[in-house]
Ligand SMILES: [Zn+2]
């Protein structure tokens with residue numbers, strides 16, 4: 001089944017309902033993230049970004065050296081839209097009654113002055129973020145969660161604009177995102193078995209050969225392993241015996257329900273547990289703060 005990241009909020013809800021029917025053990029997790037992703041798809045339609053300009057000479061160097069187009073710190077976002085979305089996501093988290101509810105309640109009272117925090121987050125300024133979290137009285141990990149999810153639709157819009165710079169570029173054979181340089185969060189098989197990776201940060205999707213570890217570049221087929229179970233033919237774990245990292249893979253060719261890749265990535269924690277039991281570690285942080 002063909003996936004798309006750019007779908008309507010209603011379609012996100014339908015994907016969430018189909019997932020809950022197939023995986024009832026994840027009901028609460030899927031319902032929570034489904035509401036957040038639907039709010040993001042709704043927000044995406046109103047985001048206005050100034051196009052990012054990359055000078056020709058810099059672009060030529062980055063293409064030649066297989067460097068990502070832009071550091072995360074320079075990605076564009078819409079502060080007003082991010083602020084509005086933050087309020088909505090806080091309300092969803094308060095309603096959820098999860099471990100995030102308390103931080104959400106505190107953050108939702110802080111209606112102004114969030115823009116420097118969005119900037120600190122993109123600058124990966126950990127000490128600034130820790131200070132800010134302490135000042136507000138919220139957990140730093142929860143703060144990062146709310147900031148990221150409020151920025152995510154803009155990051156995707158920005159990545160889409162930037163992807164225009166990749167047209168005609170040499171084939172990208174790296175395991176990190178050609179747009180922002182972040183590691184992949186999910187692997188996707190479709191069509192005639194072509195593999196693509198989704199960036200864990202900007203969700204840009206890029207094709208990458210199957211026999212290649214995206215984390216260490218290992219191409220030795222003998223050292224690339226697959227963990228799977230017959231009960232879930234749509235999922236597998238691609239693990240690397242060289243760097244001991246893994247990435248979760250969705251085989252969209254056998255997925256019979258509507259899907260939304262970020263939901264598949266979250267509601268498959270049993271695969272993370274299985275990989276950890278075999279001694280592999282995730283290429284990106286596993287547990288969503290929930
Ligand atoms: Zn990216």
Ligand SMILES: [Zn+2]
Pocket residue numbers: 213214215216217218240241242243244245
């Ligand atoms: Zn590896």
